[in-house]
Amino acid sequence: MNFRGLFPFGVFLHDIAYKHFCNVRLDYNQIHLIDLGSITMADNKTKTSLFDFFPLSVFLVCLCLAPVPASAQGRKLSFGVNGQFKILQVADMHYANGGTTRCQNVLPSQMAHCSDLNTTAFMSRVIAAEKPDLIVFTGDNIFGSNVKDAVKSMNAAFAPAIAAKIPWVAVLGNHDQESTLSRQELMKHIVKLPNTLSKVNPPEAAHYIDGFGNNNLQIHGAVESSLHNKSVLNLYFLDSGDYSSITSLSKKYDWIKTSQQFWFDQTSKRLQKEYNKEPNPQQGTAPGLAYFHIPFPEFWSFDSKNASKGVRQEETGSATTNSGFFTTLVDRGDVKSVFVGHDHLNDFCGELKGLNLCYGGGFGYHAYGKAGWERRARVVVADLNKKGTGSWGDVKSIRTWKRLDDQHLSVIDEQVLWTSSPK
Template sequence: MLGLPRRWLRQLTYLIGFLIVAIILLIVANSSNVIKLQDYIPTSLTPSFFQPSADSYIVDISINNCFAYNSGNKKCGIPGDSEGKYGKIPEDSSKWIKLDKDLLLGSSWIKKQFLSYKTVKSSVFLGAFEEDSDSNEKRDNNKITEKLVIIDIAISNPSQDSKIKGNEKLKLPKYIIDEFHSGKVFDDDAHKNLIDNDNDIKPIKIDLEKDKQNSASTKLSEAAKQKEFEENIQPQNPSKSDGSIEENADGDIVSENQEDGDIKSSKRSVETSRHELERMLYVPTKEDLAKDGWVYKSNGIWLRYGKVQANAVTGIDILFGEDAVDPRPNWNLIKDGPLRDIATQPDKKAYLTVRKGDKVNYKQAKYSPVLKINKNGKFKILQVADLHFSTGVGKCRDPVPSSSKKGCEADPRTLKFLEKVLELEKPDLVVLSGDQIFGETAPDSETALFKALHPFVSRKIPFAVTLGNHDHEGSLTKSEMMSLAASLPYSLAQLGPEDIDGFGNYVLTVEGPASHNPALSLFFLDTHAYSQNPKVTPGYDWIKENQLKWVEETHANMKKAIDAYTHIHLSMAFFHIPIPEYRNLHQPFIGEQKEGITAPRYNTGARSILNKVGVKVVSVGHDHCNDYCLLDIANKDSEEENKMWLCYGGGSGEGGYGGYGGYIRRLRIYEIDSNNAEIKSWKRTEQEPDQIVDTQILVTDGKVVNF
């Protein structure tokens, strides 16, 4: 730098100054939503101080009833435009958003109950007010000068909250008390305040005659109770203003007898050390709550208002059941208590979940890892078939042993088994092959699906999803179910091409250990549900011709990259309903076949097309009590002879049927060895998850292995 000409140094100084000014302007413009850097720079590359503010903020919440016959009306159950905080704001700046979930879960024939929240665009809080469409006059800005938004939410649980000393009357949510308490600086003044407000300080003795002592203490107690009742708040610091209790300069308690006017003083006989206090939580008063921005709404919901900030509440949702979970990293499920006065079933109570800050893009690299064979040439896949999760804990169907049926909760028991296998196997990818939820027991499909996918999201394990015939029988359609699954962190699921039948037709590739070329291709197909023409072809639906054409075209587009892979490329396929060739049981198989094969009766030639694109192993679910791998040989003893393994994952969920011949729930694992172009498989059962069952090598050197 010292050796540079002055002219260069001057120009470099100008450049640095220009960059600093430009960065400051970008920060201001981005925070004011003048520009949105996320539209130009990936979120993963955007510095934290450049993170965009929310497009809108939530300013109010309302729960309203709606007559069942009118529930199809989008406005039914939504407050009027002029209702809620700030009143009426031009429609394009503010609106009520109704969660399309009946809080009663259809339990009432007369009414439905909906939660709505009111949003206001961020530009409103920045002063960009628009003209009122009715009067064409500039909107009066007085009502919104405070510019407050919801920054926190708490839910009360009276039966638990009332157990907190000093909270018996207000029954404030413990969350508010903890939050208020954590924000206090505990110095000597705060310590004194805690002492004075502690109702349970008993080591205070008054040196009066016994009868006057009893009388005075009784009057003190009654006065304190009367004051607490009238104000409905935690008793405040004793003061002379009420004419009954004061403390002199020496720390004496002075009592005034209202009957005879005599005043007596007494000494504290023991020291009230901060270490001897039984309660160290300060219960805020109504005034404290107001200063801190807390406001009670209804149904146990408390809202905290504050100035617009990055971590303000920007999303609200409802999940059901004590076992509900929210796998989304920036969402918080409030489990302190369910919403009150909601007439739902005991195991399906409504819980609030909230998002703070802006919506996160889960497709960024942090949440969407690239699949890759590890340095040892291995890649492990766990297939999870037929979880059959419910809204609420669900009931066990045909558990083994049968003696365990009483009081058996299906979903918690299934999760315990699944999580045990995840710990043992530590898979690189999880494939859910359909019927993640059992529609008829899942009036809120989102709750059930979140439970099914949470184990993988929480462990940061990539997962893929195909749909079964029961996934769309709850509150969400097939398109909505696949979209929801695809939207979550670590999900590699895709909705698939719009012009192809079904939802969830896609392919994933796993890179080789030393290159980006695909070492393994995984095809996922939607096998739909029931036959569209049951009178002609009863039973289940089939893979459509345009899906198979898409498979061929996709493989052709991948061929150049596949050919660039220096080892032998392998392919597998996963879907829910088996293809007709699964019925070829005259051929060798390993595993159990304890129920009929419910494949479609119409054959579109899916096996032939899959063989054409190199698929050596197909794995499905659907038939819970079958878990075999069948070696299917087509065109035997001819030049076109080809072999393919047709495998079942085996049912894993206690919420689905089972029990044929004492069938035990199980999970299937596949291990790919790219060094030997090998695919190996085994299973683990709920009864003995530590034991490996039916280990078999399916493919070696890229070729299907004979028995």
């Protein structure tokens, strides 16, 4: 089939999508045409057929014209038949108004043709390449101060994940609420979107917990294994806030509060009891991962020399108050790695007291970055043990790497974060 004949229709669909869905007029001059079927990516070298964006365009148009389908709330997540569960972390998209929003900190040769649409294109490419089981957005999904309509910008920011029909979850950063919606209103909108597993807050803690978007997801054992009804990997999502409400700290970053740590502690203990009980009781605790936006002060412990992989290129933008969440995590012992965003030029992982502290690295093109240093995404994979019978058991290891938005979607900094003790 000759896809090039669909090129004008593809542009037409994108025009409809961004006029009606994003409330942005798409100027065709903002898409640099290489030939009849290609557009440039942000590195000004990569060519991607516009037909690759055809499904996303159709999705955006349909989302404008059709009722929003039911969310994925209550959906059971499980390891695949290959014994793996893969998570894609998207940190700091800073999405604004689509094709009219210019990029920050790219090479001069890239500036004229770079916009929010490059963020959309990067996400579509990395989703297609990695085929994750879950996508996690770790805050600053939109750059509120530049956003005309928070709902439309949020919809456009998450559109590639929704179009891919992959479960996803989002937490908020310190910039999301700077537009037309409060943090609570943003989460109430997010939980209504298709395929999301986000929550405004866990029902059992809604009456006392600080913030919005706190959540726990349980990843069950492989289908048809003896652990298919038991969570073998636990994911925690927390709202690290925006700016402190304490007058003397009003311009300082916020932190994870005592109420959130209490909820985490209680949830972790409950999940351990379920892990240890019949049927198929397991020993110890299932490993866990935690995702939030603002790093805690312990991230200051690392630089490019003592981090296991990755680089530090800016200061850690943590709260000046240490809330003790790092100690809470270490004391419980089930969470093996935490993943944050916020500081776009840092993408390292470092281990402190048995806990891996990892940055996602800046993803979005409207976010500040470093010209010539590619935008990036972090991938995490948990692998199951294979029993002597050939069936899948509990989690054996947790690995990570990063994908760069270059010509080849290069994979860098592969490393093992955690392995289970021999039994």
